[in-house]
Amino acid sequence: MSGPLEPVSAVSEPCQIQRFIKKANEQYALSLDSDQALHEWSLNSPSEFWALVWEFAQVTAAQQGSIALAPDAESLQKRWFPQAKFNLAENLLRFQDDRPALFFSRAGRVQQLSHAELYKKVAQLALAMEKKGIGPGDRIASLLPNTEQAVICFLATASLGAIWIPYTSRLTCRQQLTLLKQAQPRLIFASLADTQVTLNQLVDLTEHLALEALVFADDFNPVEPLDLPQLVHWNDFVHSQAGEISFAQLPFGQPLYLRPVEDAEGQLRLLVQGAGGTFIQSLCQQQLHLNLQAGDHLMLANEDPNLLDWQMMALAYGATLVLCPASLTQVDQADFWSLVEAAKVTCLGLTSAQLNQLTQLQAKPKNQQDLSSLTQLICLDGPLTSEAWEAALTHLQPELRPAVMRLHPDSLCSYALSNPLSPIWAGQLPCTSLGLALEVRQDTGEVLINAPFPAQPIGFWEDLRGTTYQATYHPDREAAWLSGFRAETTEQGGLTYLAD
Numbered sequence: 001m002s003g004p005l006e007p008v009s010a011v012s013e014p015c016q017i018q019r020f021i022k023k024a025n026e027q028y029a030l031s032l033d034s035d036q037a038l039h040e041w042s043l044n045s046p047s048e049f050w051a052l053v054w055e056f057a058q059v060t061a062a063q064q065g066s067i068a069l070a071p072d073a074e075s076l077q078k079r080w081f082p083q084a085k086f087n088l089a090e091n092l093l094r095f096q097d098d099r100p101a102l103f104f105s106r107a108g109r110v111q112q113l114s115h116a117e118l119y120k121k122v123a124q125l126a127l128a129m130e131k132k133g134i135g136p137g138d139r140i141a142s143l144l145p146n147t148e149q150a151v152i153c154f155l156a157t158a159s160l161g162a163i164w165i166p167y168t169s170r171l172t173c174r175q176q177l178t179l180l181k182q183a184q185p186r187l188i189f190a191s192l193a194d195t196q197v198t199l200n201q202l203v204d205l206t207e208h209l210a211l212e213a214l215v216f217a218d219d220f221n222p223v224e225p226l227d228l229p230q231l232v233h234w235n236d237f238v239h240s241q242a243g244e245i246s247f248a249q250l251p252f253g254q255p256l257y258l259r260p261v262e263d264a265e266g267q268l269r270l271l272v273q274g275a276g277g278t279f280i281q282s283l284c285q286q287q288l289h290l291n292l293q294a295g296d297h298l299m300l301a302n303e304d305p306n307l308l309d310w311q312m313m314a315l316a317y318g319a320t321l322v323l324c325p326a327s328l329t330q331v332d333q334a335d336f337w338s339l340v341e342a343a344k345v346t347c348l349g350l351t352s353a354q355l356n357q358l359t360q361l362q363a364k365p366k367n368q369q370d371l372s373s374l375t376q377l378i379c380l381d382g383p384l385t386s387e388a389w390e391a392a393l394t395h396l397q398p399e400l401r402p403a404v405m406r407l408h409p410d411s412l413c414s415y416a417l418s419n420p421l422s423p424i425w426a427g428q429l430p431c432t433s434l435g436l437a438l439e440v441r442q443d444t445g446e447v448l449i450n451a452p453f454p455a456q457p458i459g460f461w462e463d464l465r466g467t468t469y470q471a472t473y474h475p476d477r478e479a480a481w482l483s484g485f486r487a488e489t490t491e492q493g494g495l496t497y498l499a500d
């Protein structure tokens with residue numbers, strides 16, 4: 001296949017980015033006529049651009065304030081929307097109707113929760129956590145796979161203004177223990193299913209942490225009684241009654257995540273990420289770049305908790321999340337496509353490895369299941385190959401739209417990805433994300449971001465002077481953010497990644 005994977009004319013109109021351009025032209029008396037012109041405006045007028053993203057995405061807040069960007073703020077935490085009072089969970093739980101919020105597979109059966117049911121379950125858990133004295137700044141750790149309970153726990157944590165430490169399957173138990181000892185969470189939610197965690201390891205964790213409770217999300221019957229007073233089962237911990245959630249109204253830059261990343265010395269550290277910046281950058285990329293909107297059923301077939309955290313932002317505009325457990329991520333499984341069919345997935349995210357698996361399938365999934373709801377396919381970890389895209393059209397849907405992204409855990413955003421107005425070329429990430437001043441160093445290929453962006457992390461946990469943060473992300477000059485990957489630009493204006 002030569003040329004772009006999809007002609008631009010194949011995109012249905014009007015798409016979200018076109019609506020946004022129209023709104024920008026009307027509100028600011030502009031004459032933007034392309035995605036390139038919009039990107040240039042987003043860099044030249046960041047305050048106006050991000051204020052418009054707030055309005056376009058209909059962000060809910062107790063107070064927005066008149067300032068979108070304070071470039072001279074004393075800290076990163078106070079740089080974006082410094083006057084705002086906001087709660088992320090309030091935005092993700094804004095719908096309380098009978099439309100499906102979550103689809104998930106449990107015991108081989110596809111189940112669902114409506115927006116109203118999800119709100120109720122979050123309210124019940126938030127009340128239980130509040131009774132334990134959990135509030136803003138407290139740390140809550142997850143040792144849960146990508147299940148509906150992980151979503152509920154995260155939303156309850158965010159509603160109280162507490163800080164979420166997601167489970168990362170790539171870490172060893174020793175690494176996980178080291179990080180949790182640094183963070184000292186007050187609660188841990190754990191599961192032995194679809195994780196690498198063992199009961200003995202959990203017992204070992206409790207000996208090193210001052211926990212209020214270790215909440216088990218699944219059934220288990222230990223052979224011998226456990227001397228573990230903090231241990232409590234989910235059903236015994238969660239309150240059976242709950243009313244309205246009292247969402248903590250906090251600064252836009254309030255810390256929300258502690259995410260494990262490597263610092264400049266290769267040491268594993270906890271990176272602090274803010275609630276508001278992560279949220280608004282995710283909405284910009286999901287709605288404007290990927291054209292996601294209310295009514296979409298979004299399934300990301302990967303167990304990476306970073307992707308789940310990013311996927312959850314889609315609840316804010318009325319999309320439905322389809323959760324894919326670790327045991328169900330192989331595209332040669334009939335159950336995988338049964339979930340896609342049952343949940344009426346409209347947008348499916350697959351990795352390069354999964355896309356390559358498509359080329360080897362003997363039976364075409366579209367002949368086994370009804371995949372007529374599927375309209376968009378996202379390559380989750382970078383560029384699409386021509387062979388993988390041809391296989392997707394042949395095996396899944398001939399009318400699919402391609403999209404590409406590559407989420408970076410440091411900022412929970414993609415630095416380069418697709419948008420509906422630009423063609424996607426094989427082997428490339430087609431364009432820089434809106435609002436990102438991206439530069440590729442010609443001598444080294446290092447990718448820098450030369451201006452502040454909302455999802456920029458706040459700092460490393462317990463790095464009080466910021467020296468480790470500075471050495472990791474700003475080694476050369478204060479303004480430039482070192483992304484941690486290398487690339488080269490293409491003739492079409494896209495990016496291709498270079499091996500480390």
